[in-house]
Amino acid sequence: MKPHIEESLRSLRAAARDITAFDVLRKAAGVDLASVCFHAQQAVEKSLKALLFLHQVEFRRTHDLLELAQLLRQFGVETPVPDDQLSRLNPFAVTFRYDDVQEEGTISRGEAAALVMIIHRWAEEQIQAALGESDAASDH
Numbered sequence: 001m002k003p004h005i006e007e008s009l010r011s012l013r014a015a016a017r018d019i020t021a022f023d024v025l026r027k028a029a030g031v032d033l034a035s036v037c038f039h040a041q042q043a044v045e046k047s048l049k050a051l052l053f054l055h056q057v058e059f060r061r062t063h064d065l066l067e068l069a070q071l072l073r074q075f076g077v078e079t080p081v082p083d084d085q086l087s088r089l090n091p092f093a094v095t096f097r098y099d100d101v102q103e104e105g106t107i108s109r110g111e112a113a114a115l116v117m118i119i120h121r122w123a124e125e126q127i128q129a130a131l132g133e134s135d136a137a138s139d140h
Contacts, residue, residue: 008053008127015046015120022116026109033109037092040112041065044089047123051077054130063093080122085115 022039025031041063048068052059055075059068065086069079079086088107107115 004053004056005127005130008050008130011046011050011053012120012123012127015043015050015123018043018046019116019120022113026113034092036109037089037107037112040116041089041092043116044086044119045093047120048072048079050123051126054127063090065090077126080118081115089115
């Protein structure tokens with residue numbers, strides 16, 4: 001398997017681990033939204049990065065979902081959700097993790113869950129399609 005595809009799959013697996021943590025925390029009583037949505041943001045970030053790896057797009061170290069989505073668009077890959085939806089998770093990467101600010105009203109747990117599932121499933125489908133193309137090319 002090509003290294004960029006392996007890296008893409010590794011990032012997708014890391015996203016799946018964050019989805020598991022997000023799901024557990026989302027359903028737990030007494031867990032603040034910042035802790036819950038940190039894992040939602042991380043899952044989306046790693047899913048987007050998986051596609052950047054797949055398309056062999058170099059990117060800087062960042063937690064900015066909008067920057068990652070913009071890079072994908074520059075290479076002809078449109079995200080299945082608008083930027084304003086992605087931006088709702090951005091503060092959970094750093095701002096709400098380290099600052100004592102009120103995060104309520106930014107996004108609900110349910111909205112975050114829907115966003116995570118849409119992005120992760122979309123990334124999985126893109127990567128599986130590329131794997132199928134890679135397998136077909138190696139058969140010839």
